[in-house]
Amino acid sequence: xxxxxxxNLEETEYEELGDDQKVSIGKWFLLNxxxxxVLQVAKDVRELLTDSQLYDRAASEAFxxxxxxxxxxxxxxxxxxxxxxTKFGELDRSHxxxxxxxxxxxxxxxxxxxxxxRPADDExxxxxxxxxxxxxxxVALLKYVDEAFQGGECSVYCTKGKDLEKxxxxxxVTVVISNSSYSxxxxxxGCWQSxxxxxINEELHSASLQGTISVNAHYFEEGNVQLQSSxxxxxxxxxxxxxxxGTVIVNSIEHLESVFLSNLEEQFANLSDRxxxxxxxxxxxxxTLFAWDKALQLSLTREITREFSGNRR
Amino acid sequence: xxxxxDIMRRMPPSLSQQALDSLLALxxxxxxxxxxxxxxxxxxxxxxxxxxxxxxxxxxxxGDSYRSPWSSKYKPELEDGVQPxxxxxxxxxxxxxxxxxxxxxxxxGGVSSVYVWEPEDGKGFAACVLxxxxxxxxxxxxxxxxxxxxxxxxxxxxxKEDQERQFGHYCLTSxxxxxxxxxNQATGPFxxxxxxxxxxxxxxxxxxxxLCNMGRLIEEMESKLRNGLDQVYFGKTKEVVxxxxxxxxxxxxxxxxxQSLQRRIVNDLGRSR
Numbered sequence: 001x002x003x004x005x006x007x008n009l010e011e012t013e014y015e016e017l018g019d020d021q022k023v024s025i026g027k028w029f030l031l032n033x034x035x036x037x038v039l040q041v042a043k044d045v046r047e048l049l050t051d052s053q054l055y056d057r058a059a060s061e062a063f064x065x066x067x068x069x070x071x072x073x074x075x076x077x078x079x080x081x082x083x084x085x086t087k088f089g090e091l092d093r094s095h096x097x098x099x100x101x102x103x104x105x106x107x108x109x110x111x112x113x114x115x116x117x118r119p120a121d122d123e124x125x126x127x128x129x130x131x132x133x134x135x136x137x138x139v140a141l142l143k144y145v146d147e148a149f150q151g152g153e154c155s156v157y158c159t160k161g162k163d164l165e166k167x168x169x170x171x172x173v174t175v176v177i178s179n180s181s182y183s184x185x186x187x188x189x190g191c192w193q194s195x196x197x198x199x200i201n202e203e204l205h206s207a208s209l210q211g212t213i214s215v216n217a218h219y220f221e222e223g224n225v226q227l228q229s230s231x232x233x234x235x236x237x238x239x240x241x242x243x244x245x246g247t248v249i250v251n252s253i254e255h256l257e258s259v260f261l262s263n264l265e266e267q268f269a270n271l272s273d274r275x276x277x278x279x280x281x282x283x284x285x286x287x288t289l290f291a292w293d294k295a296l297q298l299s300l301t302r303e304i305t306r307e308f309s310g311n312r313r
Numbered sequence: 314x315x316x317x318x319d320i321m322r323r324m325p326p327s328l329s330q331q332a333l334d335s336l337l338a339l340x341x342x343x344x345x346x347x348x349x350x351x352x353x354x355x356x357x358x359x360x361x362x363x364x365x366x367x368x369x370x371x372x373x374x375x376g377d378s379y380r381s382p383w384s385s386k387y388k389p390e391l392e393d394g395v396q397p398x399x400x401x402x403x404x405x406x407x408x409x410x411x412x413x414x415x416x417x418x419x420x421x422g423g424v425s426s427v428y429v430w431e432p433e434d435g436k437g438f439a440a441c442v443l444x445x446x447x448x449x450x451x452x453x454x455x456x457x458x459x460x461x462x463x464x465x466x467x468x469x470x471x472x473k474e475d476q477e478r479q480f481g482h483y484c485l486t487s488x489x490x491x492x493x494x495x496x497n498q499a500t501g502p503f504x505x506x507x508x509x510x511x512x513x514x515x516x517x518x519x520x521x522x523x524l525c526n527m528g529r530l531i532e533e534m535e536s537k538l539r540n541g542l543d544q545v546y547f548g549k550t551k552e553v554v555x556x557x558x559x560x561x562x563x564x565x566x567x568x569x570x571x572q573s574l575q576r577r578i579v580n581d582l583g584r585s586r
Contacts, residue, residue, distance in 0.1 A: 015341075017338055017339065021338070022339065025335045025338065025339055028331075028335060029320055029324070029332070029335070032324055032325060032328055032332075033323065034323055034324075034325065037323055040319070040323065041320060041323055043316070044316040044317070044319050044320040044323075045316075045320070047316035048316050048317060048320070048336075048339055048340070049339075147559075147561065148558055148559050148561055149557065149558055149559070150556065150559070152557070152558075179557045179558065180557070181553070181556065181557060188549060188552075188553050189553070190550075190553035190554060190556075190557055191557065192554070192557040192558050215554050215557065215558075217549075217550035217551075217553035217554050217557075218550070218553070219546055219549035219550050219553065220322060220323075221549075222509065222510075222511075223507060223508060223509035223510070223546060224322050224323075224326055224507055224508055224509075225326070225505070225506070225507030225508075225509070225542070225546040225547070225549070225550060226325050226326060226327070226505070226506055226507060226550070227504070227505050227547070227550035227551075227553075227554070228325075228502070228503075228504045228505075229501065229502060229503045229504065230501050230502060231500060231501030232501065254561065257558065258560070258561060261554075261555070261558060261560055262560075263500040264503070264551070264554060265551075265560075266500075267495060267497070267500070267503045268547065268548075268551050270458075271505075271543065271547060272543050272544075274456065274458060275458050275459065275493065275495060276539070276543055277456065278448035278449075278454045278455065278456055278458055278459050278462050278493075279420075279446055279448040279462055279463075279464040279491060279493065280419055280420055280446065280464055280535070280539055281418075281419050281420070281421070282536070282539070282540075283419075284415075284418030284419050285417075285418050285421065286418060289532065290415050290418060290419075290528065290532055292411070292521070292524070292525040292528040292529055292532075293521050293525055295411045295414050295415065295528070296407065296411060296521075296522070296524060296525060298411075298414065
């Protein structure tokens with residue numbers, strides 16, 4: 001039977017894929033690479049496409065999207081730290097704003113390298129007033145990220161009303177935290193991303209937070225297992241005089257992210273005894289191992305009954 | 314081919330069908346190897362004559378038709394489709410009955426199929442046992458916990474007998490693929506997907522017959538795979554998340570905060586001397 005199956009497939013005449021189709025398949029593989037593994041997938045895609053021009057096309061389309069979607073961070077050549085690639089800082093395809101150092105990083109997406117840094121122009125930066133607020137959130141955020149995310153990166157962008165000159169109006173800052181790890185020798189990798197839009201209304205002395213957290217984890221020792229989870233949150237905090245607004249906002253973020261983690265822990269705790277049972281039980285409904293010798297008897301009896309009654313079921 | 318297999322190991326298991334389709338389009342000359350080396354969720358067909366479902370795989374396929382283990386007929390119809398020899402067909406029928414009972418007791422639903430054939434070298438026989446369960450709300454789920462929940466088990470077993478027909482030698486290769494998303498709306502989607510494959514080889518006395526031995530081996534293997542996924546694999550993905558973002562407030566000696574606290578205490582002690 002084996003021979004016959006193979007014979008059938010090999011007799012088929014193959015239709016060669018067009019270049020565009022090959023490029024889009026290559027791009028699809030790159031975009032779905034697990035955290036930290038895009039370079040390994042790229043190596044495979046290069047081999048599969050065989051034509052290096054096609055690979056270059058797929059890579060040049062996929063990498064900018066992959067890098068921004070995965071929020072990767074790249075070391076800046078002037079030693080001033082890392083640039084986080086996010087849509088909030090994306091000035092154009094290869095230029096990214098670094099709010100903390102008020103600079104602009106030039107990025108080579110396919111090489112995943114930052115090649116150049118220049119000071120940001122005035123129109124790329126927020127007003128001194130909004131920057132003051134952004135700065136105080138950034139300081140509190142750095143402290144939190146340093147404690148909770150080993151090797152994590154974060155940034156605070158001004159995303160609405162960045163030119164506001166004085167207090168009393170409404171503006172928005174967006175807080176981004178990204179952490180990823182990839183350890184092939186431990187067969188694991190993963191990423192955490194959280195994005196918090198913080199709308200500040202100074203008249204109401206309040207800030208409303210809208211955030212999304214998403215995580216992905218991959219474990220692949222003699223197998224391939226992936227976890228994905230995400231959740232959206234809303235919160236409103238009061239900004240009182242005398243209290244540092246940055247700390248108040250970041251405390252709320254920290255709290256909600258801890259809630260997310262404890263929910264995740266609950267889901268894992270339920271897995272073994274409840275969730276997994278929907279797929280396969282640990283033990284049969286009879287709570288003892290399956291009686292193979294008796295089952296055979298049972299099915300034989302069934303068969304005999306069936307033959308006598310002429311009923312096949 | 315190696316690059317193709319490497320990429321299959323890296324793609325999210327939930328996208329494995331799409332990944333395989335892409336590879337088939339890209340490497341049509343390798344289609345049979347790709348299909349045999351990568352496991353995919355099982356497809357279901359129905360045998361109208363017996364009013365029962367059965368599962369499709371390479372081992373019950375002849376051309377574009379698949380043989381039902383119940384009527385042993387091919388669908389779409391095939392006049393001269395390959396059939397197992399009479400003795401093996403009898404074993405196949407018994408196995409399908411017994412594994413249906415086994416499946417009901419462990420899975421509370423689902424579909425199972427067993428196919429038996431004569432290997433190319435003519436020695437002994439080979440069988441594959443397939444089990445598929447949809448544990449979602451819309452499927453056979455009983456507890457309303459899963460929005461999506463699929464389990465596919467594929468067991469391929471090669472059996473040889475010794476000359477005196479006292480012992481059977483069994484070589485089992487098993488793969489489990491699963492994908493689940495919990496139905497809890499409040500906490501957002503929580504999805505796990507994965508596949509693992511294991512092999513085992515053993516000799517067993519033939520006093521209760523082959524079917525009994527095969528059944529025990531498969532039962533043991535399925536429990537091992539289930540526990541492995543549950544305890545080891547899922548546990549590891551949880552560990553990955555908790556190293557990306559530490560659960561603050563929980564102090565452990567190995568955590569980042571734990572370590573920095575330790576350093577601070579050591580420093581303070583040093584200074585106070």
